[in-house]
Amino acid sequence: MAARPTRVRLVETGPRDGLQNEPMPVPLAVKLELIERLAAAGLTTIEAGAFVSPKRVPQMADSGALYRELPRRAGVSYPALVPNLAGLEAALEAGLDSVALFVSASEGFSQHNIACSRADSLVRLAPVAARARAAGLSLRGYVSCIVACPYDGAVDPAAVAEMALRLADLGCDEISLGDTLGIATADSVRRVIEAVARRLPRERIAMHFHDTYGQGIANTLASLEEGIATFDSAVAGLGGCPFAPGASGNVATEDLLHLLHGLGCETGIDPMAVAVTGAWISARLGRPYAARAGRALLAAAARTEAPIAL
Amino acid sequence: MAARPTRVRLVETGPRDGLQNEPMPVPLAVKLELIERLAAAGLTTIEAGAFVSPKRVPQMADSGALYRELPRRAGVSYPALVPNLAGLEAALEAGLDSVALFVSASEGFSQHNIACSRADSLVRLAPVAARARAAGLSLRGYVSCIVACPYDGAVDPAAVAEMALRLADLGCDEISLGDTLGIATADSVRRVIEAVARRLPRERIAMHFHDTYGQGIANTLASLEEGIATFDSAVAGLGGCPFAPGASGNVATEDLLHLLHGLGCETGIDPMAVAVTGAWISARLGRPYAARAGRALLAAAARTEAPIAL
Numbered sequence: 001m002a003a004r005p006t007r008v009r010l011v012e013t014g015p016r017d018g019l020q021n022e023p024m025p026v027p028l029a030v031k032l033e034l035i036e037r038l039a040a041a042g043l044t045t046i047e048a049g050a051f052v053s054p055k056r057v058p059q060m061a062d063s064g065a066l067y068r069e070l071p072r073r074a075g076v077s078y079p080a081l082v083p084n085l086a087g088l089e090a091a092l093e094a095g096l097d098s099v100a101l102f103v104s105a106s107e108g109f110s111q112h113n114i115a116c117s118r119a120d121s122l123v124r125l126a127p128v129a130a131r132a133r134a135a136g137l138s139l140r141g142y143v144s145c146i147v148a149c150p151y152d153g154a155v156d157p158a159a160v161a162e163m164a165l166r167l168a169d170l171g172c173d174e175i176s177l178g179d180t181l182g183i184a185t186a187d188s189v190r191r192v193i194e195a196v197a198r199r200l201p202r203e204r205i206a207m208h209f210h211d212t213y214g215q216g217i218a219n220t221l222a223s224l225e226e227g228i229a230t231f232d233s234a235v236a237g238l239g240g241c242p243f244a245p246g247a248s249g250n251v252a253t254e255d256l257l258h259l260l261h262g263l264g265c266e267t268g269i270d271p272m273a274v275a276v277t278g279a280w281i282s283a284r285l286g287r288p289y290a291a292r293a294g295r296a297l298l299a300a301a302a303r304t305e306a307p308i309a310l
Numbered sequence: 311m312a313a314r315p316t317r318v319r320l321v322e323t324g325p326r327d328g329l330q331n332e333p334m335p336v337p338l339a340v341k342l343e344l345i346e347r348l349a350a351a352g353l354t355t356i357e358a359g360a361f362v363s364p365k366r367v368p369q370m371a372d373s374g375a376l377y378r379e380l381p382r383r384a385g386v387s388y389p390a391l392v393p394n395l396a397g398l399e400a401a402l403e404a405g406l407d408s409v410a411l412f413v414s415a416s417e418g419f420s421q422h423n424i425a426c427s428r429a430d431s432l433v434r435l436a437p438v439a440a441r442a443r444a445a446g447l448s449l450r451g452y453v454s455c456i457v458a459c460p461y462d463g464a465v466d467p468a469a470v471a472e473m474a475l476r477l478a479d480l481g482c483d484e485i486s487l488g489d490t491l492g493i494a495t496a497d498s499v500r501r502v503i504e505a506v507a508r509r510l511p512r513e514r515i516a517m518h519f520h521d522t523y524g525q526g527i528a529n530t531l532a533s534l535e536e537g538i539a540t541f542d543s544a545v546a547g548l549g550g551c552p553f554a555p556g557a558s559g560n561v562a563t564e565d566l567l568h569l570l571h572g573l574g575c576e577t578g579i580d581p582m583a584v585a586v587t588g589a590w591i592s593a594r595l596g597r598p599y600a601a602r603a604g605r606a607l608l609a610a611a612a613r614t615e616a617p618i619a620l
């Protein structure tokens with residue numbers, strides 16, 4: 001156990017992890033407006049795109065154009081996902097100053113997702129990381145399947161710690177630990193954090209939850225009590241499988257803000273501005289607005305109630 | 311802090327708290343099948359109806375008929391909500407052996423919901439409780455608005471403890487503490503439990519969460535860590551405002567089971583049977599199936615994946 005943080009930083013992944021599986025193309029102008037709205041709401045890290053195969057992830061094919069058009073705000077970082085040297089070069093060309101690398105904690109997911117072993121993925125990332133550091137970029141690392149893998153089942157926390165450490169060795173400042181299946185519960189989350197925290201300072205660990213089994217906020221609570229102060233989330237809970245109506249994706253930024261502010265953790269983010277943005281992007285995507293706290297905030301405002309000070 | 315329980319009892323409120331606000335009448339046969347399915351899934355306490363004003367709550371107008379037709383299962387209790395002596399007499403006539411009384415922790419909600427003060431509500435319930443005990447019924451008590459009230463704002467935990475104690479004095483074996491607005495976060499929940507636990511043993515306290523701000527599972531986790539071992543929930547997360555599509559109501563039994571079983575807390579309940587029931591009742595109500603863990607379980611089964619043993 002570690003002290004619960006009083007200040008928490010959110011990494012908004014809606015424009016990338018949230019949109020990458022949308023079935024219909026999302027216009028560049030919509031993406032740009034989404035990112036602008038999120039920055040205006042107070043988000044200071046917004047993952048805005050990915051320089052990955054346009055064939056495999058067509059929604060991210062316009063990332064180069066997006067970054068060239070995106071107005072930068074002081075104090076806001078806009079990293080993108082980069083899988084290899086070609087992606088990194090495209091990111092550098094588009095003027096990025098921070099990128100994120102990703103690996104899997106499980107062998108099965110590594111093979112299925114990027115068609116190589118965990119060990120090979122690290123070997124392949126080494127020159128990418130070296131080139132990024134040489135170019136002065138800041139680096140983030142993602143470890144996926146930190147509790148369970150769709151192919152291998154339960155994942156050993158020691159394997160997560162090992163992959164996290166290797167990403168740190170490559171120069172990643174922050175390592176984001178992702179419950180890709182959204183199946184973890186609080187105790188398994190704590191075990192992973194404790195395993196990784198034996199190798200890396202907790203300040204360098206971020207948690208990335210999906211809400212597939214409704215556990216995202218509870219797992220965040222458990223992580224806060226483990227001293228974690230950085231969390232990934234997506235406005236409107238974007239990122240669910242678009243073919244399963246209402247299926248939940250990333251933990252919703254709105255729900256996370258309600259938890260954090262309720263616990264007295266400062267974020268610098270305006271929950272109402274996020275809720276308005278969440279309702280707006282959901283409408284643009286033709287989806288019901290699925291973030292509970294966002295819906296509740298808007299409904300309370302519609303009834304012109306005074307906010308309840310707790 | 312108290313030891314986390316290894317065995318947890320769920321009080322299924324779907325047929326009552328879940329259905330009472332549905333805009334369209336729910337046929338009696340559907341209610342009976344819902345209750346039967348829940349009992350078959352392993353729920354041992356199922357709140358099946360309410361003997362309240364049929365004008366104010368038309369969905370519960372058939373509670374007398376329901377209880378007369380409902381097949382009882384050994385080991386399963388089917389309490390109903392009772393607001394007054396007339397309701398109690400109707401419940402006795404329908405053959406009930408357990409009923410639930412309800413009060414508010416806040417003055418404003420008491421006045422708006424039952425048109426009398428908290429003090430008067432206790433005075434009115436005294437003869438109801440006495441008659442119920444004399445008839446050999448077991449009694450449960452509900453305290454609503456335990457953290458916030460739509461009229462009064464923040465609620466003092468001491469007021470919750472006072473109302474809980476008064477219900478216990480009336481003979482209620484178990485007191486269910488309800489976050490009616492679904493706005494509470496973990497710390498405020500812990501404060502309420504600690505205030506009530508100074509007056510009553512934790513074994514007599516149940517928690518009743520709504521998921522309006524997405525906090526139901528996190529608040530359950532906090533309550534488990536406070537030694538609470540009884541939770542109210544509703545299959546499919548029924549109970550949301552039916553005029554706000556997708557709005558969340560009670561915390562979903564499905565999500566709660568995923569948490570509890572993930573933490574190693576036994577419930578005796580079959581999550582897949584609950585998920586099938588949740589999807590079925592949602593379809594009967596013409597709603598999307600809104601319980602995340604239930605949807606995820608069914609989706610995994612549809613892909614004929616082996617369940618992931620964590």
